[in-house]
Amino acid sequence: xxxxxxxxxxxxxxANSFRKLARKILPPSRASHADSIxxxxxxxxxxxxxxxxxxxxxxxxxxxGGAVRRLLKYDRMTINIESDHRVAVDSLDHIHPWxxxxxxxxxxxxxxxxxxWLGLENIRLLDIGCSGGGFVKTMHDAGALAIGxxxxxxxxxxxxxxxxxxxxxxxxxxxxxxxxFSSCLESGKSVPVKFSIITAWEFLEHIExxxxxxxxxxxxxxxxxxxxxxxxxxxxxxxxxGVNLHRTVKPYPWWLEKINHLGFRHHxxxxxxxxxxxxxxxxxxxxxxxxLVMTRINEEPNALPDxxxxx
Numbered sequence: 001x002x003x004x005x006x007x008x009x010x011x012x013x014x015a016n017s018f019r020k021l022a023r024k025i026l027p028p029s030r031a032s033h034a035d036s037i038x039x040x041x042x043x044x045x046x047x048x049x050x051x052x053x054x055x056x057x058x059x060x061x062x063x064x065g066g067a068v069r070r071l072l073k074y075d076r077m078t079i080n081i082e083s084d085h086r087v088a089v090d091s092l093d094h095i096h097p098w099x100x101x102x103x104x105x106x107x108x109x110x111x112x113x114x115x116x117w118l119g120l121e122n123i124r125l126l127d128i129g130c131s132g133g134g135f136v137k138t139m140h141d142a143g144a145l146a147i148g149x150x151x152x153x154x155x156x157x158x159x160x161x162x163x164x165x166x167x168x169x170x171x172x173x174x175x176x177x178x179x180x181f182s183s184c185l186e187s188g189k190s191v192p193v194k195f196s197i198i199t200a201w202e203f204l205e206h207i208e209x210x211x212x213x214x215x216x217x218x219x220x221x222x223x224x225x226x227x228x229x230x231x232x233x234x235x236x237x238x239x240x241x242g243v244n245l246h247r248t249v250k251p252y253p254w255w256l257e258k259i260n261h262l263g264f265r266h267h268x269x270x271x272x273x274x275x276x277x278x279x280x281x282x283x284x285x286x287x288x289x290x291x292l293v294m295t296r297i298n299e300e301p302n303a304l305p306d307x308x309x310x311x
Contacts, residue, residue, distance in 0.1 A: 078168075078184050079147060079193060085174035088151030092247070093206055098240045100152040104132030104161040105201060105285060109278040111138055116305055117273070118197065118228070120144060126181075126195040126222060129203035132161025133170045135280050140166055147181065147195070149173055175203075176211040179218060194224035200231045201281040202289065204255075205238075205246040212248065216262040220296065228301050229264065229294040232281045236288040252290050264294045273304055 088094050115123065123144040127136050130148030132155055139146035148170040150156070155163045156172055163170055173179045181193040198219055207215055219229060233255055238246045250258070256266055270293040276282065279291060295301050 077145070079171075080182050080184070080190075081149075081171045081173055081179060082182060083173040083177065083179035085177040085179075086172055087153050088174035088176065091151050091174070091206070092243055092245050094152040094154070096240055096243050096245065097152055097154045098245060099202070100131055100150060100154045101160070102131075104134035105280050106134040106138050107278065107280050107282075108138060110135075110274065110280050111142060113274055113278050114197070115142065115144075118302055122196055124194070124196045124224070126198045128175055128198065128200040128219075129206070130170060131155065132163070133166065134162055135199070135201075136169060137162040137166055140169055145193075147171065147193075149175060149179070151175055175218060176207060176214050178214075178221075180222060195222055195227060196224050197228045197230065198223055199229070199280070201279075202232055202234055202286050204231060205234045205248050207248060209248045212258065213262060216259070216264065220263060223296070226295065226299050226301070229292070231292045231294070232279060232286055232289045233292065234286065234289045255290075255292070259292070259294060260297070263297055265297050266292050266294050267301055268293075270301065270304065 093100055120143055123139070123146075125136070125139050125144055125146040127133075127146070127148045130136055130150050133148045133150075136146045136148035146169060148162075150170065150172050151174055153172045155161060156167075156170070159167075181195075182190045183193050184190050204212070204215070223229065234246060235249060235251055236246070237244050237249055259266065271291055274291065274293075277284065281289065282291075283289075293301070
């Protein structure tokens with residue numbers, strides 16, 4: 001048993017199996033959930049700790065315990081999107097699908113960094129430009145409320161990648177047109193869903209410069225108070241079949257000025273926490289890109305963990 005968890009993929013596989021097990025054995029009565037949940041937490045903590053490095057043991061306990069405690073809350077939460085433009089029909093990425101039919105990026109090191117920074121209980125994630133939904137799925141399995149938004153319906157129609165596994169957590173809509181999310185309570189009342197973190201990997205450069213203001217307006221309206229926005233942005237062209245899919249190709253200083261004009265600011269001091277390769281997209285799969293860690297201009301992100309360099 002000591003070598004049961006030897007890789008991130010084996011841990012991920014166990015998380016999937018664990019979620020299925022929990023659904024089967026958790027009693028239907030909410031009043032009796034506590035004892036069963038505690039037993040499951042103790043079991044998964046023990047398994048994760050068998051091979052976890054000392055620096056990650058406490059964090060893995062938080063992830064596993066949080067996953068169980070949120071299992072019923074989030075798995076039974078119905079999320080709805082409100083948009084009059086459910087597909088970005090004019091987008092070159094929809095007309096000439098490339099990334100939307102190929103990408104399914106994940107990096108569990110980013111998840112660990114994010115959870116260690118913000119705390120799993122505080123993460124409500126929206127990933128804009130989610131493609132195959134891989135990142136969303138890994139955060140969903142960790143126990144977070146994780147939602148993905150994709151402009152093209154290419155993957156949805158074909159049930160590609162995670163569109164086949166979490167279709168109720170992945171949505172299509174044109175991000176350059178107004179959209180918002182809501183959830184239906186047991187009483188039948190619909191309430192807005194706001195996100196504590198919004199991510200977008202290799203997304204902004206695909207947007208026409210004239211549409212950037214609408215995109216950031218959508219981010220602002222869907223972001224919770226003191227929420228964080230993390231992005232990677234490419235500074236190079238991307239020609240596919242003679243078509244440049246990167247519509248706004250600008251240098252780093254231009255983007256800093258632009259996002260400031262649109263009501264956000266970048267916190268450069270947070271970049272080293274994830275650098276160089278603890279991102280969803282980085283040099284290995286997104287050469288020529290840089291990263292942004294942003295909040296609204298008048299807000300501050302959570303402080304970094306004291307011992308982040310050792311995590």
